Amino acid sequence: MLKYLLRRLIFGLPTLVGISIVIFVVMRVLPGDPLVAMFGAEGFQRLNPADRARIMSDLGLSDPLPVQYVHWMKDIASGSLGRSFFRGDRVSELVLHRGPLSAEIGVLSVLISWLVGLPVGITSAVRPNSLADNVGRSVSVLFLAIPGFWLGMLIVLASLFWFHYKAPLVVVQLWEDPWTNLQLAIGPATVLGLGQGAYIARMTRSCLLEVIGEDYVRTARAKGVAERLVVVRHALPNALLPVITVSGILMGFVLGGSVAVEQAFGVPGLGTALVTALVERDIVVVQNLVLLYGVIFMLVNVLVDLSYALLDPRIHHE
Amino acid sequence: MAEPSASRSDPETVGRRAFLRRLAVAAGGAVVESFPGRSRARAAAEQAFQLRAPEPDPKRGGTLRYGVASSPAHFDIHQSGTVANIGAQGPMYDNLIRRDPRDGQTIIPDLAYRWDIAPDGKGYTFHLRSGVRFHDGADFTAEDVKATFSRIIWPPTGIVIPRTPLFSAVSEIRALGPHKVEFRLKEPRPRGFMLSAFASGWNVIVRKKTLEENDYNLRQTPNYPGTGPFRHVSRKKDEVWLMERNPHYWNTPLPYLDRLAVYNFAPFSPELGAALLGGKLDYARIVDTATLRRAQEQPGMTGATYYQSVVDAVWVNTRHKPFGDPRVRRALHLALDRHALIDVVKEAAPYLLGGFVYPFSEWATPRNEMVQRLGYQQDPKPAVEEARRLMAAAGYAAGLRNVDFVVREGASWKLWAVAIQAMLKEALDIETKLRTVQISAFFEETQGGNFDLSIGAIVSTLIDPSDYFNAWYGTDGPQNYSKWHDPAFQKLVTQIDRELDDRRRRALVRQGEAILEHDPPFLPVAWEQLSDAWYTSVKGQQPRHIFGIYDVARWDVAWLDK
Numbered sequence: 027m028l029k030y031l032l033r034r035l036i037f038g039l040p041t042l043v044g045i046s047i048v049i050f051v052v053m054r055v056l057p058g059d060p061l062v063a064m065f066g067a068e069g070f071q072r073l074n075p076a077d078r079a080r081i082m083s084d085l086g087l088s089d090p091l092p093v094q095y096v097h098w099m100k101d102i103a104s105g106s107l108g109r110s111f112f113r114g115d116r117v118s119e120l121v122l123h124r125g126p127l128s129a130e131i132g133v134l135s136v137l138i139s140w141l142v143g144l145p146v147g148i149t150s151a152v153r154p155n156s157l158a159d160n161v162g163r164s165v166s167v168l169f170l171a172i173p174g175f176w177l178g179m180l181i182v183l184a185s186l187f188w189f190h191y192k193a194p195l196v197v198v199q200l201w202e203d204p205w206t207n208l209q210l211a212i213g214p215a216t217v218l219g220l221g222q223g224a225y226i227a228r229m230t231r232s233c234l235l236e237v238i239g240e241d242y243v244r245t246a247r248a249k250g251v252a253e254r255l256v257v258v259r260h261a262l263p264n265a266l267l268p269v270i271t272v273s274g275i276l277m278g279f280v281l282g283g284s285v286a287v288e289q290a291f292g293v294p295g296l297g298t299a300l301v302t303a304l305v306e307r308d309i310v311v312v313q314n315l316v317l318l319y320g321v322i323f324m325l326v327n328v329l330v331d332l333s334y335a336l337l338d339p340r341i342h343h344e
Numbered sequence: 345m346a347e348p349s350a351s352r353s354d355p356e357t358v359g360r361r362a363f364l365r366r367l368a369v370a371a372g373g374a375v376v377e378s379f380p381g382r383s384r385a386r387a388a389a390e391q392a393f394q395l396r397a398p399e400p401d402p403k404r405g406g407t408l409r410y411g412v413a414s415s416p417a418h419f420d421i422h423q424s425g426t427v428a429n430i431g432a433q434g435p436m437y438d439n440l441i442r443r444d445p446r447d448g449q450t451i452i453p454d455l456a457y458r459w460d461i462a463p464d465g466k467g468y469t470f471h472l473r474s475g476v477r478f479h480d481g482a483d484f485t486a487e488d489v490k491a492t493f494s495r496i497i498w499p500p501t502g503i504v505i506p507r508t509p510l511f512s513a514v515s516e517i518r519a520l521g522p523h524k525v526e527f528r529l530k531e532p533r534p535r536g537f538m539l540s541a542f543a544s545g546w547n548v549i550v551r552k553k554t555l556e557e558n559d560y561n562l563r564q565t566p567n568y569p570g571t572g573p574f575r576h577v578s579r580k581k582d583e584v585w586l587m588e589r590n591p592h593y594w595n596t597p598l599p600y601l602d603r604l605a606v607y608n609f610a611p612f613s614p615e616l617g618a619a620l621l622g623g624k625l626d627y628a629r630i631v632d633t634a635t636l637r638r639a640q641e642q643p644g645m646t647g648a649t650y651y652q653s654v655v656d657a658v659w660v661n662t663r664h665k666p667f668g669d670p671r672v673r674r675a676l677h678l679a680l681d682r683h684a685l686i687d688v689v690k691e692a693a694p695y696l697l698g699g700f701v702y703p704f705s706e707w708a709t710p711r712n713e714m715v716q717r718l719g720y721q722q723d724p725k726p727a728v729e730e731a732r733r734l735m736a737a738a739g740y741a742a743g744l745r746n747v748d749f750v751v752r753e754g755a756s757w758k759l760w761a762v763a764i765q766a767m768l769k770e771a772l773d774i775e776t777k778l779r780t781v782q783i784s785a786f787f788e789e790t791q792g793g794n795f796d797l798s799i800g801a802i803v804s805t806l807i808d809p810s811d812y813f814n815a816w817y818g819t820d821g822p823q824n825y826s827k828w829h830d831p832a833f834q835k836l837v838t839q840i841d842r843e844l845d846d847r848r849r850r851a852l853v854r855q856g857e858a859i860l861e862h863d864p865p866f867l868p869v870a871w872e873q874l875s876d877a878w879y880t881s882v883k884g885q886q887p888r889h890i891f892g893i894y895d896v897a898r899w900d901v902a903w904l905d906k
Contacts, residue, residue, distance in 0.1 A: 058784030064417045064563075069425045069504050070787050071822035080502045112417035114564035115581055123580075182618055192622025195607050196583040292615040294583050302582060306417060307784045 027335070034331065038324045045320040046313070050095055053309045060085070060111055060307040085111055087309075098313065108310040110303075117314045120299055127197055128288070128295035130207070131215045132280050136273060138219025139226050144269075146223070147230025152257060154235060162227060169224040174217045174283045178290030181213055197294050214287045214295075221283065222276045229272045233265035240264075267337060274330030281319045390457045390473050395595050397884040397901045398446045406904035407603040408882065411616050412629040415582040415608040418563035421548050422496055425506045425803065427893050430545055431629065432585045432606045434897030435599075436479070437548030437570035440470055440489060441539065445901050448650075448890030451543045455484065455571065465532030465844060468542070472523040476594045478551050479569040479576070486519035491552035493517055493527070500560050507805055509814060510541035534844055537808045544805050545895040548572075573599035573900040582608050593900075600884070600903035611874075612693065612755075620877055626904070627878040627885065629893065633691055639877035647877035649694050651704050653892035654872040655816075656695070656756065656801045658764065659825040660864070664796050667826075670863040671738040676797075677864045678731035679771040680764060681724040686870050688763050689756045695870035700817075700860040703871050705807045707853045717861075728771045735772055743773025750779050752786040752800035760869055761799050790825040798825060801872065807891050809853050810841045817865045828865035881905045 061081060062070045073081075082088045086097060101108035107117035146166065150159040185191040193213060198206040237243065238261050246260045247253075288297035296315060303311035334341045396402075414432035421429050421437065441459065444450040456470035476484040495503065497511040516528040529538075541547075554568045562568055567576040571594070574587035585606040589599055607625060609616035617635030620628040621642075628635070631647070639645040660667045660676060667673060686695045697720060701708045714720050718727045735741055747768075751761040761778050768774040776797060781789055790798050802823045804812035814837060815821045819829045836856045843849040876887050884902040 057788065058782055059788050060784065062784045062787050065423065065425070065504055069423060069506050071791065073504050077502050077504055084502070114418075114566075120581065179614070182614075186618050186622050190622060192618050192624050195619055195624050196580055292618070299582065302415070305782070305784075 027332070031328070031332065034328045038328070041324060042317065042320055046098075046317050047095075049313045049316045050098065051091075053307075053313055054091065054094075058307050060087075060309060062307075064112055098310075102314075102317075107314045110311050111308050112306060117311055120311065121296070121314075121318065124197060124294060124296045124299055126199055127207070127210060127293070128284060128297060130200060130211045131218065131284055131288070131293070131295060132277070134211055134215035135218035135222060135280050135284075136277065138215060139222035139273070139276070142220060142223035143226025144230055146227040147269075148234060148257065148262070150227065150231040151234035151238060152253075159231075163231075166224040166227045169220045170228075172221075173286075174221050175286035175290040177220075178214065178217045178287045181217065182291060193291065193293070195292075210293055213291045214284060214293055217287050217290075218280050218283050222273075222280065225272055225276055226269060229269050230265065233268050234261055237261045237265045263337060267334060270330055270333055270337070274327050277326040278323050281323060386474070389471075393453045393457060395445075395452070395598060395901060397600065397903055398886065399883050399903075402600050402884060402901075402903040403905060404597070404600050404903070405602050406906055407605055408601050408899065408902060408904060409605045409607065409624065409626045410629070410899070411607045411609045411619055411625040411627070413609065413611050414585055414606045419566050419568070420562035421546060422492075422505050422507070422550075423503060423563060424546070427611070427630070428608075430894050430897045432608075434545060434548075435572055435574040435587060435604055435606075435899045436576060437550070437572040438476075439543060439545070439547055440549065441543045442898075443543055443545070443890075443895040445884075445896045445898065446886060448887070448896050451539050455489075455549055461535060465535070466529040468527040468529070468538060469520070470525050470527075472525065473594055474523050476571050477592055478571050479590065480551075482551060482553065482569070484549070484571050485522045486525040487522075488549055488552050489525045490517045490519050491555050492549050493547070495555060495560055496547060503561060507541070507544060507546055510537075510544070510805060510811060513538075531842065532844060533841065534808075534810070534846070534849060536846075537806070537810050540806045540808055543895065545897055546805065573898060574601075574604050577603075584608065595900065598900045600901070601899065604899055617877075626882050627876065629876050630874050631877045633693060633875070636875040636877050644881075645877065645879055647875055648886075648888045649873050649875045650887045650890050651696075651702075651892070652872040652874045653702075653805070653807070653894070654801050654803045655698070656760070656869045656872060657799070658867040658869060659790060659795070659798045659800075660866065661793055661796055661798075662826050662828050663793055666738060666740060666744070667796065669738050671734040672740065673864045673867075674862060675731040675734040675738070675772060676768065676774075677861075677867045678719045678727040678734070679767055679774075680719070680867055680869065681767060682720060682868075682870065683722055684724075684767075685760055685763055688759050689870075692755050692759070694873045694875065695756075696873055698871040699857065699868055700864075701809065701853065701857055702807050707807075707809050707850060709854070709857065719861075731771055740772075743775070745775050747774055747776040748779060748794075748796040749776040750781060750786065750789050750795040750798040752798075753780055753782045757799050757801075764799070764869075793827065799869070805894070809856070810837075813837045813840060813853075813856060817860065824865065826865050828863075830859060830863055830865075833859045833863075 061073065061078065065073065079088065086094060089097070098108060105118060107121065109116055146162040150162045153159055193209050194206050198210060200207045243256060243261050246256050284295065285297035285300055288295045289301055300312065300315045303315065412431035413426070413428045416424065416426070416428040416432065418424070419429070419433070421433055424430070439454045440456045441451055442454040444452045455473055455476060457473050458471040460469045461467070470489070472484070472486055472489065478484060494517055496505050496507055497514050499505045499508060513529045513531055513533045514527050515530045518526045518528065520526055548570060550562070551569055554562070558565050566579060573590050573593050575590050577586040577588050579585045587604040587606070589602050593599065607619065609619060611630035612632045614632070616628050617631055619625045620631065620635065621638060636647040636649070639647040660673050662668045682697055686697060689695060696703050697714070698708070699714065699720065703711065703714070715722065718730055721727060749761060749765065751757050758780060765776045765778060768776060786800055789795055790800070802816060804815060816823050817828065817833065818824060818837060819834055833856060836852055836859070840849060840852045840856065843852060874893065878885070881904055882902060883905050887896070890896050
């Protein structure tokens with residue numbers, strides 16, 4: 027297992043290097059000038075070429091691209107991740123401050139997706155084409171179709187105008203004040219979780235329907251095992267493998283979706299920081315956050331692969 | 345980095361005798377000021393003006409939760425041009441003189457309790473308060489004023505300060521003792537203009553030592569000491585900036601508030617409106633129209649709209665054929681139905697009808713005259729007919745094709761671009777291709793001349809035409825994106841800059857306006873107004889009469905009636 031894990035991580039490295047090169051190049055090729063955000067429109071217009079060259083040099087943007095890339099890698103190796111162009115803050119501090127909240131939103135959303143998706147999927151599969159199945163499927167399609175940021179805005183507006191409620195304005199960590207922290211995380215997590223839950227429900231339904239038709243399930247029923255046990259003990263564990271795979275892939279959607287949903291809820295997580303950095307053309311922040319998202323996505327997929335061995339004894343990781 | 349020079353590139357030569365004479369005057373002044381009777385008189389003079397809340401019995405205490413764009417790209421107020429700096433950092437600093445926060449107009453004492461203007465108009469002497477301390481405990485002296493303004497007026501390499509041109513006539517700054525400073529001018533400028541420049545909210549006083557220690561660049565120095573009513577406590581990047589009352593503030597009993605929490609919200613954003621209406625904020629700056637309306641309807645809340653120092657316009661690239669022809673530009677100018685354009689965006693933000701001069705200023709053509717003028721009338725037909733005639737005279741009766749129209753990313757500009765596209769097509773058969781770009785790319789495109797038409801907005805520091813006539817319409821003006829040049833106008837601007845008589849100056853401005861109408865450097869779309877909303881428990885803050893959001897940002901007279 028350890029060997030397998032190491033191999034996966036080593037094979038993952040070229041992927042991460044690829045991601046880093048792509049985002050590094052894209053951020054430098056895209057039109058737009060970081061000095062506009064730095065000096066404001068009025069100040070930017072008064073920059074003379076000499077000032078401009080000097081400031082670009084101070085920011086390290088005048089160096090040849092390979093040199094800039096090496097500097098970035100050194101920053102990553104040192105753990106500081108470099109400094110924001112604009113305020114001079116370390117990117118590592120930003121990640122440590124906001125990362126926990128975004129991670130919490132991600133984990134909560136996966137939890138919600140399973141809590142919602144699995145029961146709906148199982149109910150649909152056990153009673154196919156019943157009223158419950160039809161309602162479950164319709165709701166799933168609805169949540170698949172609704173964009174998360176739009177649903178988020180509706181929730182914010184509804185809670186504001188009906189209950190005069192607005193979530194806290196600043197990051198509060200779980201260990202500082204769990205109740206306030208939950209108020210921040212629960213909205214985005216629910217919206218993201220419902221969207222994913224729809225996928226989980228549909229996948230659970232189709233996998234379970236297939237497994238329920240297998241011989242060993244018929245045998246279990248013939249032996250007089252209670253229907254609930256047939257589903258939970260015999261059918262579900264075998265139907266869950268594809269569902270877990272989908273959850274791993276959906277984690278990528280959570281990471282991507284959290285950018286828009288955090289914005290919609292006004293939650294100051296990493297997604298909001300990424301949007302701000304993009305607007306400001308804060309290259310250092312953007313490239314580090316995108317790479318971080320890449321690392322997380324890769325690790326989640328490794329964890330998903332490892333979980334196969336736990337769920338299916340036929341699979342061995344060597 | 346070299347210390348900024350204390351005089352302009354052509355300083356007046358100071359001989360040995362002149363130097364000794366000045367030294368004697370400065371030393372004598374310092375000695376005379378130390379006499380007891382003189383000190384008492386001086387103390388009385390310093391105390392003669394003390395700012396108070398507009399209400400009769402303000403209460404002390406409480407934390408004001410203020411929502412405004414306050415995540416600055418850097419921390420150097422002098423180098424900034426955005427509310428993100430002044431909105432958050434303004435309460436920590438003082439000026440030499442300032443606009444009265446109670447009416448937003450009158451220039452009142454600040455760190456200078458008195459000022460004298462030489463009869464020839466070439467000298468401005470400021471008498472500074474004694475006993476004022478920076479937040480780090482250091483004494484405030486004339487050297488700090490000299491260092492601050494030297495950097496503003498003659499910025500060192502790599503430092504860019506948008507207010508530098510306001511002081512182009514200043515040739516020298518002299519510290520005449522510890523609490524007196526003189527600005528010498530090469531040639532006189534209108535008093536109103538110069539005092540407005542000194543009173544600009546951007547020109548906050550910082551310590552000489554702070555500047556020296558930071559190589560004259562405060563972009564990455566978050567908490568440099570000021571003398572202002574509030575002191576820095578903590579800052580969470582992009583979230584909140586906390587400040588506490590400065591207990592040693594010279595203007596006792598200000599400030600009334602114990603703490604100020606400045607939360608970061610984008611202007612016009614639904615998040616800002618939601619935070620205010622949800623009770624998480626006491627005061628919100630630059631709210632959208634829907635939030636303003638709700639606040640005005642809701643008991644216990646209110647709101648106000650005020651003038652902003654911004655014009656929204658379409659620039660026309662005079663270096664691209666046929667836009668170098670004044671007839672074509674005038675035709676485009678006349679083809680815009682400005683009343684309809686203001687109506688198009690009224691749900692997003694309130695705008696004002698106007699031409700090339702701030703429409704609410706004393707310099708502007710009165711509105712009743714303005715609406716009689718072609719291009720500003722309710723009925724656009726006569727203007728469109730004239731526009732068609734001009735296009736025909738210029739040889740473009742059949743219209744134009746493939747006109748590149750760059751649109752700055754933003755709700756109002758996108759709405760306007762579509763409306764203007766339709767107006768130009770219908771009135772003049774001009775076909776435009778819209779190209780929306782982010783702000784970071786917009787200025788690259790416009791400054792690089794990569795456009796035929798380009799819609800966006802520009803800001804000025806002062807309401808005085810000498811500021812924006814040079815910056816917006818001047819041949820080398822930094823915001824003259826159209827690369828417009830008119831020798832007669834340039835000559836007129838020089839006269840306007842130098843004319844000391846208000847009446848004659850106003851007449852010159854009108855002449856300039858006439859040139860701009862017939863040979864437009866850009867197509868004015870509308871003039872910005874902004875709105876704030878707040879709970880009525882917030883007192884002392886009255887933005888209705890202010891001009892722009894940059895001069896009145898200190899919260900020293902605000903108090904909470906809770």
